[in-house]
Amino acid sequence: MFVTSAFAEESAPAAEGTAGAGAETHAGTAVPGEAHGTFPPFDPATFPSQLLWLAITFGLFYLFLKRVVMPRLGGIIDVRNDRITQDLDHAAKLKGEADAAVAAYEQELAEAKTKANAIGQQANDAAKAEAETARKKVEAALDKKLGEAEASIASIKANAMKEVGSIAEDTASAIVEALVGGKASKAEIAAAVKSVAR
Amino acid sequence: MAADKVDPIHQFHIVKLIPINIGGYDLSFTNSALFMVATVAVASAFLYLTTSSRSLVPGRLQSVSEMAYEFVSNMLRDAAGTQGLKFFPFVFSLFMFVLVANLLGLFPYFFTVTSHIIVTFGLAALVIGTVVVYGFMKHGLGFLKLFVPHGVPVFLLPLVVLIEVISFVSRPVSLSVRLFANMLAGHITLKVFSGFVVSLSALGAVGVAGSVLPLAMAVALTALELLVAFLQAYVFAVLTCMYLNDALHPGH
Numbered sequence: 018m019f020v021t022s023a024f025a026e027e028s029a030p031a032a033e034g035t036a037g038a039g040a041e042t043h044a045g046t047a048v049p050g051e052a053h054g055t056f057p058p059f060d061p062a063t064f065p066s067q068l069l070w071l072a073i074t075f076g077l078f079y080l081f082l083k084r085v086v087m088p089r090l091g092g093i094i095d096v097r098n099d100r101i102t103q104d105l106d107h108a109a110k111l112k113g114e115a116d117a118a119v120a121a122y123e124q125e126l127a128e129a130k131t132k133a134n135a136i137g138q139q140a141n142d143a144a145k146a147e148a149e150t151a152r153k154k155v156e157a158a159l160d161k162k163l164g165e166a167e168a169s170i171a172s173i174k175a176n177a178m179k180e181v182g183s184i185a186e187d188t189a190s191a192i193v194e195a196l197v198g199g200k201a202s203k204a205e206i207a208a209a210v211k212s213v214a215r
Numbered sequence: 216m217a218a219d220k221v222d223p224i225h226q227f228h229i230v231k232l233i234p235i236n237i238g239g240y241d242l243s244f245t246n247s248a249l250f251m252v253a254t255v256a257v258a259s260a261f262l263y264l265t266t267s268s269r270s271l272v273p274g275r276l277q278s279v280s281e282m283a284y285e286f287v288s289n290m291l292r293d294a295a296g297t298q299g300l301k302f303f304p305f306v307f308s309l310f311m312f313v314l315v316a317n318l319l320g321l322f323p324y325f326f327t328v329t330s331h332i333i334v335t336f337g338l339a340a341l342v343i344g345t346v347v348v349y350g351f352m353k354h355g356l357g358f359l360k361l362f363v364p365h366g367v368p369v370f371l372l373p374l375v376v377l378i379e380v381i382s383f384v385s386r387p388v389s390l391s392v393r394l395f396a397n398m399l400a401g402h403i404t405l406k407v408f409s410g411f412v413v414s415l416s417a418l419g420a421v422g423v424a425g426s427v428l429p430l431a432m433a434v435a436l437t438a439l440e441l442l443v444a445f446l447q448a449y450v451f452a453v454l455t456c457m458y459l460n461d462a463l464h465p466g467h
Contacts, residue, residue, distance in 0.1 A: 057227040058331045058399065063247070065240040067229075070248035071337045078255040078312055083304035086262040090284045093269050093277075100271060 185210045223406035227330055227399070247334070250319060250326045258315040283311065287452060294456035295463055302459050305345065309338060310452040317398060317444030321437065329447075330398040332391060339391035342455045350462040361465040390454055397447050401440045408433040 057063070186206050193201045233244035262283075265276035273281055287307045291299045313329060320327025328334050350358035362379040363372070411429035415422040 057224065057229060058333075058395070060229070062241060063229045063245070063331070064333045066235075066242045066245055067247050067331060067333050068337050069242050070244070070251050071334055074248070074251040074255045075308070075312060075338070075341075078259060079304065079308040081255075081259050082262070082308050082311070086259070086266070087284070087304055087307065089266050089269070090262070090280060093266060093273075094281060094285070096269075097271055 182207075182210060185213075223403045223410065226326070226402060226406060229331075246326045247328060247331060250316070250328050251334075254312060254316045254319055254328060257319065258311045261315075262311070283307075290453060291456045291459075294453065295460035298463050299456065299459055302345070306452055306455055306459070309342070309455055310448055313338070313394065313451050314445065314448035317448055318441075320398065320402065321440055321444060327398055327402055329394055330402055332395040335395040336387065336391040338394075338451075339387040342390065342458060343387045346458045346462040349459075350465060353462070354465055358462070358465050361461055365466070386454075386458060390451065394447050394451055397443055401436070401443055405433060405436050405440060408436060 186203070189206050189210055190201060190203070193199070193206070230246045231243040232246060232249060235242045235244060261276075262280050265274075265280045268274070268277070270277055284307065287310050288300070288303060291303055291306050295302070316328040319325055320330065347358075350361070354360075362376050362383065364375060364379070367375050408429045412426045412433065415426035415429065418425075
């Protein structure tokens with residue numbers, strides 16, 4: 018079934034081929050070669066034409082790609098890669114700057130902290146020293162007052178003790194008078210009081 | 216032409232559009248040539264227009280172009296090292312040409328350039344030719360070290376060298392036949408299943424109901440062919456990179 022239909026429809030292109038190729042015997046026998054049942058891809062009559070046109074078309078294609086398309090495609094891809102590396106570098110640079118800024122900030126912060134500590138310490142020390150001097154002054158004043166007070170107490174005590182002696186003599190002479198009825202000499206009484214008062 | 220639909224071979228016919236005959240050689244501008252031009256035009260226009268804004272942040276289409284560029288660039292660098300990058304335009308052109316030709320061929324009624332062995336062989340011969348010419352230019356006779364692996368016992372050497380030579384010579388054949396056969400087989404299968412849909416539908420209501428199965432198959436095959444179109448372009452480019460690596464570093 019295939020064979021007969023193949024023969025039937027092959028007569029059409031064969032006739033067309035002979036009409037086109039003219040009276041040339043070479044071409045005339047070549048194209049109707051299909052009529053002998055030649056499988057078209059194995060028909061040598063078509064080889065020169067196909068090779069020629071393959072060479073022309075593929076050659077032009079090669080040149081076009083090599084001269085125009087590939088430089089352009091390569092350029093696009095290179096530009097993109099350059100751009101990406103450039104952007105990455107830029108980002109890395111910015112990150113470095115940010116890190117440096119953070120480090121500087123932290124260093125300044127630490128410096129400020131130590132400075133603040135030093136100032137605080139200094140103020141503390143100064144206040145302590147001032148308080149110390151003030152305290153010493155007050156203590157000295159108090160000591161002085163205490164001394165004075167003790168001195169006055171001592172003098173008052175001495176006076177009082179002196180008066181206690183005379184009072185005791187008076188009292189003793191009065192008691193002796195009342196009990197004995199005689200007068201004791203003043204010197205005796207004084208000696209007695211002294212021995213009692215030690 | 217309506218009756219042609221059932222014939223899976225018809226899509227591979229070469230039709231002369233502008234007959235040119237020089238020195239007894241038939242160099243006509245055919246439908247194959249037309250689709251080579253279309254492949255180049257579509258690929259060039261896509262790569263050119265999507266990158267015209269040169270955006271720093273690419274749009275969707277510009278990303279596609281950039282992905283293709285970097286995909287091939289990494290492929291070449293992995294296989295052949297940074298020295299291989301001098302072949303980058305060549306490998307990139309090959310990859311884009313094969314890929315776009317394969318993808319264009321998936322459209323109904325379009326001709327698949329890579330389904331003709333002479334085209335794939337032409338590309339493969341270009342690759343191997345580049346490898347041989349560059350290898351001898353760069354290393355002189357040292358390029359022949361490619362056929363003499365290190366650390367092989369002397370009495371085995373003739374045999375190993377023979378195997379290496381055969382494997383090298385078969386490279387252009389395997390490279391071209393792999394791509395050609397994949398595209399050809401895929402398109403024939405697709406056409407056969409689509410043909411079933413048409414033939415069955417002609418049988419009436421039962422046929423239309425029955426044609427759902429081949430239709431589903433055709434849809435699935437289209438997806439598969441899309442994958443194959445990418446995969447074969449990738450394989451072609453990867454093998455090219457590996458062969459170029461041999462030209463750059465002939466010692467194993």
